[in-house]
Amino acid sequence: MTQAPSPRKSKTPDDATGNSTALAADAHATASHCEHCGDPLAGLKVVRRRIGATEQSFCCLGCAFIAEQLYLARATSRDLAALDAALGGARRAPDIPAGSALKREQIEVHGMVCAACALLIEHRLRHEPGVASAHVDFGARRAYVAFDPKQSSPAALRRAVETSGYRTSSSAQAERKAHRIELLRVLLAWLAMMQVMMLAIPAYVAAPGDIPRDIEQLLRIAQLVLTVPVLLFSAAPLFRAAASQIRARAIGMDLPIVLGLTAAFAASAHATAIASGATYYDSITMFVALVMGSRWLQARALARAYVHIDAAHRQSTLRARRLRAYPGSMLADDVPAQALAPGDHVVVAPGETVPADGVVARGASTVSQAWLTGEAAPIEVADGAPVLAGSVNLEQPLVLEVTRAGEATSLAALRRLVDDAGRDRPRIVETANRVAVVFLWAVLAVTTLTVAGWWIVDPSQALPNAIAVLVATCPCALSLAAPAALAAVQSALAGRGVLTARVSAIEQLARIDAIATDKTGTLTEAEPALLRTVLLRAGVPANVLAVAAALESLSTHPFARALTRAARAAGVAVPALQGGRVEPSAGVEAVVDGVRLRLGKADYALGIVDAEPAPVTARLLKRLEREKLQAASVIVLADSAGPIALFAFGEALRPDAQAFVDEVRASGIDLLLVSGDRREPVANLARALGIAAPDGGNVFAHQTPDSKRQLVAGMQRAGRVVAMLGDG
Numbered sequence: 001m002t003q004a005p006s007p008r009k010s011k012t013p014d015d016a017t018g019n020s021t022a023l024a025a026d027a028h029a030t031a032s033h034c035e036h037c038g039d040p041l042a043g044l045k046v047v048r049r050r051i052g053a054t055e056q057s058f059c060c061l062g063c064a065f066i067a068e069q070l071y072l073a074r075a076t077s078r079d080l081a082a083l084d085a086a087l088g089g090a091r092r093a094p095d096i097p098a099g100s101a102l103k104r105e106q107i108e109v110h111g112m113v114c115a116a117c118a119l120l121i122e123h124r125l126r127h128e129p130g131v132a133s134a135h136v137d138f139g140a141r142r143a144y145v146a147f148d149p150k151q152s153s154p155a156a157l158r159r160a161v162e163t164s165g166y167r168t169s170s171s172a173q174a175e176r177k178a179h180r181i182e183l184l185r186v187l188l189a190w191l192a193m194m195q196v197m198m199l200a201i202p203a204y205v206a207a208p209g210d211i212p213r214d215i216e217q218l219l220r221i222a223q224l225v226l227t228v229p230v231l232l233f234s235a236a237p238l239f240r241a242a243a244s245q246i247r248a249r250a251i252g253m254d255l256p257i258v259l260g261l262t263a264a265f266a267a268s269a270h271a272t273a274i275a276s277g278a279t280y281y282d283s284i285t286m287f288v289a290l291v292m293g294s295r296w297l298q299a300r301a302l303a304r305a306y307v308h309i310d311a312a313h314r315q316s317t318l319r320a321r322r323l324r325a326y327p328g329s330m331l332a333d334d335v336p337a338q339a340l341a342p343g344d345h346v347v348v349a350p351g352e353t354v355p356a357d358g359v360v361a362r363g364a365s366t367v368s369q370a371w372l373t374g375e376a377a378p379i380e381v382a383d384g385a386p387v388l389a390g391s392v393n394l395e396q397p398l399v400l401e402v403t404r405a406g407e408a409t410s411l412a413a414l415r416r417l418v419d420d421a422g423r424d425r426p427r428i429v430e431t432a433n434r435v436a437v438v439f440l441w442a443v444l445a446v447t448t449l450t451v452a453g454w455w456i457v458d459p460s461q462a463l464p465n466a467i468a469v470l471v472a473t474c475p476c477a478l479s480l481a482a483p484a485a486l487a488a489v490q491s492a493l494a495g496r497g498v499l500t501a502r503v504s505a506i507e508q509l510a511r512i513d514a515i516a517t518d519k520t521g522t523l524t525e526a527e528p529a530l531l532r533t534v535l536l537r538a539g540v541p542a543n544v545l546a547v548a549a550a551l552e553s554l555s556t557h558p559f560a561r562a563l564t565r566a567a568r569a570a571g572v573a574v575p576a577l578q579g580g581r582v583e584p585s586a587g588v589e590a591v592v593d594g595v596r597l598r599l600g601k602a603d604y605a606l607g608i609v610d611a612e613p614a615p616v617t618a619r620l621l622k623r624l625e626r627e628k629l630q631a632a633s634v635i636v637l638a639d640s641a642g643p644i645a646l647f648a649f650g651e652a653l654r655p656d657a658q659a660f661v662d663e664v665r666a667s668g669i670d671l672l673l674v675s676g677d678r679r680e681p682v683a684n685l686a687r688a689l690g691i692a693a694p695d696g697g698n699v700f701a702h703q704t705p706d707s708k709r710q711l712v713a714g715m716q717r718a719g720r721v722v723a724m725l726g727d728g
Contacts, residue, residue, distance in 0.1 A: 104144070105144075105147065106142050107145065107157060108141060108168060111166040112166060120244060121161055125161070128147070130147045182299070189288045193288075195226050196226050197282050220268075220281075223268075226285070227268075230288050235288045261284055261288070265281075265284055319335070320337045323346065340402050344402040344405070345399055348398045349397050350396060353391070354367070354391040357388050358401050358404075359384055360384060364383070365395045365397070365585065366379065367392060378557070395557055443470065512723045514715060518674065518724075519673060525651065528558050530562045533545060533648075534648070536623065542572045544644065545567050547575065551597060578591045602617065606636065624646070634647065650681075673686050674703050
């Protein structure tokens with residue numbers, strides 16, 4: 001629906017005006033209309049940007065950005081080098097030398113038991129040489145790292161993860177074995193806990209002296225024997241995590257747990273050795289069973305969510321049919337889109353997604369770039385026309401020459417933008433992480449003071465009270481319950497086709513006070529709909545619609561599908577046709593009931609008229625102006641006697657759009673319309689739904705993905721809690 005950011009530069013509305021290639025001018029610019037969308041520049045702050053060898057004027061940064069993307073799609077290597085020089089290089093992280101090309105790596109991480117593990121790995125990765133950014137997704141079990149390949153390597157990054165005590169690769173068989181071992185840890189902990197509790201009950205219920213000393217000592221020894229395997233096997237992940245935290249000098253939640261378990265076991269073992277004193281074997285085994293059981297349940301919920309998400313990612317992987325020896329041969333190999341390189345030729349059949357940025361080498365068709373421009377109306381392409389990755393070919397087969405592939409495409413840049421936005425942690429989360437470290441240090445300090453205080457008052461109570469402080473103040477229960485609940489929600493949503501990019505957003509939904517919604521595909525249907533039929537001669541509208549539907553049955557154009565749907569909804573009988581012929585990017589021609597007809601663009605449809613075409617065309621244009629219709633969204637039905645009818649298409653509101661707007665406004669939440677489409681259709685929709693504020697300050701057109709993110713981020717910095725609705 002909206003465009004992807006250029007992988008060669010990153011700009012925001014704030015810094016665009018400061019760059020030598022994006023200059024703001026007043027409305028007295030020499031150009032009178034935007035070079036991209038055609039909107040008048042009068043009264044606007046014009047954006048000028050050098051596209052190729054010429055400086056062009058645009059109504060906004062969004063149009064300038066789209067024009068640049070289209071230029072990049074067909075630019076040569078020399079053009080791109082010149083553009084990079086003009087931009088002065090992309091902005092890099094402060095610790096990365098200017099001019100370095102960052103590489104992105106995904107590392108699968110095994111062995112994480114809670115969110116603190118993810119923070120520890122991030123801490124280690126961010127301190128690796130050449131690492132610009134690192135994010136660890138605990139739910140997806142992956143680390144996402146951007147680094148300078150001159151200073152680091154994937155192998156070095158994996159070693160950093162492994163040094164932290166986690167695994168970075170695992171075969172399916174090894175993974176199944178690890179899962180069985182984790183389950184065995186939990187089962188052993190719970191089984192031992194139940195046995196130890198049975199052995200400990202007599203000490204709780206019996207009166208002093210009721211149990212002989214030798215039997216009491218035997219009960220202690222039996223509990224010790226059952227507790228040792230729980231600590232050595234079931235609690236082993238806790239001890240490993242605590243050791244990693246100590247090595248990394250990053251205190252986590254596992255350290256207080258291990259200290260408490262160790263202190264309790266040492267005191268209990270001492271009491272067993274001297275055959276006197278209290279033991280805490282039941283508390284030790286119960287705590288390990290609860291912690292490991294909770295983590296195992298959480299891991300299962302996360303694994304189910306990960307299966308859904310991974311399956312959805314695999315389904316979304318683009319494939320391409322790469323021609324072996326074009327133009328000498330049309331034999332093609334099916335390859336992943338990532339395997340394409342500049343200079344390759346690919347064939348894109350109708351209905352398929354364009355796998356890489358390129359230019360048309362053969363063929364003519366229409367493509368939908370709604371994800372880039374926000375407009376549902378398709379655009380026409382022919383030889384030499386640029387086509388961006390992610391576009392959908394609608395009518396005729398196309399042969400494209402690849403100009404940018406893989407991570408260099410506009411689609412990949414858009415995906416990186418979405419990934420980066422999803423991985424950004426809210427400020428409150430980062431603050432909570434810092435506070436958690438301080439809290440754990442405070443717990444250790446309080447524990448030390450407890451030992452010292454009770455040692456003065458009653459030494460026999462010093463250790464039990466210290467253990468109580470460590471166990472009672474441990475935030476492990478909360479840290480387990482919240483991720484487990486969120487993982488269950490994520491799994492349920494993923495099973496319904498809703499992928500959660502940032503799980504923390506779920507808990508923010510109850511606090512939102514503003515919703516920024518996209519237009520195409522969100523408030524309106526994703527495909528154009530037949531809005532009006534204007535008869536230019538006397539006739540029955542239903543009959544005219546039936547004839548038009550018969551003609552459009554030959555085409556796969558979005559307008560053809562919309563007209564066919566309208567005829568089906570009206571219940572009209574579609575007549576048979578003879579001698580049908582489709583003219584790419586123009587229209588269709590056929591004989592219906594003995595009359596030869598044409599349906600399509602005005603110049604194509606009127607080409608069948610016997611009369612002088614100029615006056616007929618002039619009358620048609622006046623009628624379009626009188627009906628306030630745009631020629632780009634109108635097709636004409638004509639025969640040899642002249643035009644018969646006009647069919648106007650546009651975006652149709654989704655059935656629940658008005659109810660959604662009314663419900664949001666009734667709840668007191670501010671609603672913003674943010675679209676990549678042109679200003680006029682966006683404003684019309686806002687008025688139709690009652691979204692537009694009196695000053696129009698909540699309606700935004702010509703928005704790019706990056707400008708949408710900047711808009712939302714600005715509102716968040718102002719203290720607003722914003723939800724973005726839509727795929728733009």
